[in-house]
Amino acid sequence: MRTMTETEAIKLFKCLADKSRLQILKSLAIEDMYVERLAERLGLTAPTISFHLKKLQDAGAVTSYKSQYYMMYSLCKDVFMTSILEIIQEESDEADLQAKRDAEYRQKVIDAFFEYGKLKSIPAQRKKERIVLEEIAKAFEPGKEYTEREVNIIIADFHDDFCTIRRDMVGEGLLEREGSIYRRTDPLFS
DSSP, X not given: OOOOOHHHHHHHHHHHSXXXXXXXXXXXXXOOEEHHHHHHHHTOOHHHHHHHHHHHHHTTSEEEEEETTEEEEEEOGGGGGSOHHHHHHSOOTTHHHHHHHHHHHHHHHHHHHEETTEEOSOOSSXXXXXXXXXXXXXXXXXXXXXXXXXXXXHHHTTOSOHHHHHHHHHHTTSEEEETTEEEEOOTXXX
């Protein structure tokens, strides 16, 4: 069974948000039917049923086949075997765009708070402060141990309030402290 793309899922969900279409699907779950039989069963006109069947077919929820004089419609059961969790976990069509937006936002924050490599001020907003702290954390080598004095000297190159920044870096998990020894913890930065 193949996974549903984000676009296919949106199309299906939009299609399912209609009472008549849901009733058609419920009927087709019992047995394959033709337009006139569905119209009679649901108390709708044949053109209305045809309209809804076209939408359901476009969304991949039903399929059709010829049987004698009738065009029969059947439920595509495999489409409904996909769990909503699988759909949510499927990689987004917009993942690259979201990553680009994140990178642009990050750069905007860095540009706003740093000038010539110096931190102008510590951001009040936690999300922005995290970005600033991650930027400062790049000055520390992964795995290398630093004394508190060394940490203070490195941070002082960015901002005079090295105590607050050091405390916040430990609080954010960017530096870990063991006694009086500090170590950069997040190897994702380089």
